[in-house]
Amino acid sequence: MTYKFQVILSRNEDAYALFSALRRNNIKGIVLPAQSLKSALLDNREESVPAFTGLRHVVEYSHDMNYLVDCIIDESRLEEVKNIVRSVTDEIQHKVGIMYAIPLAFVEGLNN
Secondary structure (H helix, E strand, O other), X not given: OEEEXXXXXXXXXXXXXXXXXXXXXXXXXXXXXXXXXXXXXXXXXXXXXXXXXHHHHHOOOOOOOEEEEEEEEEHHHHHHHHHHHHHHOOOOOOOOOEEEEEEEOOOOOOOO
16 A cells, blocks of 8 residues: 655754655655644734734744655555654654655556
């Protein structure tokens, strides 16, 4: 079985360590910038969101960009990839990051 494996990390130093570790282990994928819904709403200057409107005027909300790592991996490498993530970051353990895998019905056009 083939899986879409995703990791979302919020600390830049952990993200770059993960990119390097995955590459060293010949795990290929893509990295996308990500932002939480809350920070996206706080950044929205066009529409007033009642719950956050006052907060935006009181506090200047700065945040680092989160990173989403997206890989397509074979089931035989699933545990290996999970262990790589755990070895470079404690974000999953401390519930500030997330990783998950979704089984894919098919993959076409990629050499894993």
